[in-house]
Amino acid sequence: MPRHEDTPTLDGLDIPDPADPESGIRWLTDRYAAGTARQAWERDGTPMSAAAAMEAVLADPTPTKEAAIAALALRRQLAEEAERLDTAIVDMARGRGVWWETIGASVGVSKQAAEQRHVRRTDAARARRRAGKATAGGRLRAWLDQHANALRLAAVRVALAGRELRAVNVPVATAMYHLETAEGMYGDADVLARARDLVAAVADAEAQAGPHPWDQVRLSAPAREAVDDLAKLVAEAPD
Known part of the structure; x- marks a missing residue:
């Protein structure tokens, strides 16, 4: 180079x-x-x-x-991460029935501009997701078609607690890195696989904790809720 x-x-x-x-x-x-x-x-x-x-x-x-x-x-990577987070927020708002006019007003644009921006972003994300689903089995593809948005939103919520989770131990830190990478760059099947790895790493850390209070894995309420929600989705997914 x-x-x-x-x-x-x-x-x-x-x-x-x-x-x-x-x-x-x-x-x-x-x-x-x-x-x-x-x-x-x-x-x-x-x-x-x-x-x-x-x-x-x-x-x-x-x-x-x-x-x-x-x-x-890192500027471009941070901008892309901010865009993915913004897209997840809009998806969540739309899922709760928030109007495009309200979404546009939150960033000072019209409802048409807000919707067009979101469509551009989601079209690119869908292309990436389709590539990831191509190698998944029929039952898993069907599950991802129905739950992909919830899976990615759960992954984003876990990523917001990433600093806390990375401090648990090395296996959890490594699993967090791979989940964040998959969420940003790869298809839904990859996100699911990395989510399973993270949930397993956290469970292993908790199982291996010593008997003393200072040996326990202590997560804040938001981090615990985010991990638990991700674990529920992972448990529902077919192999």
Whole structure:
């Protein structure tokens, strides 16, 4: 890959080009990850979430030029994550009978503009979902046709508790990373598979907890509710 004129090096490795979010998140994880995030990175190569990495570099009072370039690489990814979250909010609102006029007013546009924007986003998401369903069996395809929106909304709710869940242990942190990646990039069958992995990782962590209160997996009420809702959906899905 051609080197950008501002691409510096550190320990002999190129710092990511601003257009390369994957290497940007990996560089920032290597620089800023601590606690369970550091363990997940060193053991499994699991990077931090883009939001956590950006918060870390912005909290650094003296970030290096290398850190700034790595942060620039995350701008597009963060914008895409914000768009997916916004789409999920609109889906939820429409599912509760909220009018397009109200949805448009929330961002200062007309109801027609709000609906057109949502259609553009959902058309692209449907194409990605269809690709993922092609390899699923008949019963699973039928289940995904009916429950895909609920599954993805549940995955988004879990992602909002991602920082808390990533702190549980390394397997949960790794499962969170793969679920967030699948929700943003892959089809519904992949999201379901990664959701199953996360639910199993949380259950394993709770089963392995020691007898003392400080050994227990303690989740906030919103995080617990999000995991439980995802677990219910996963349990209903056919293999």
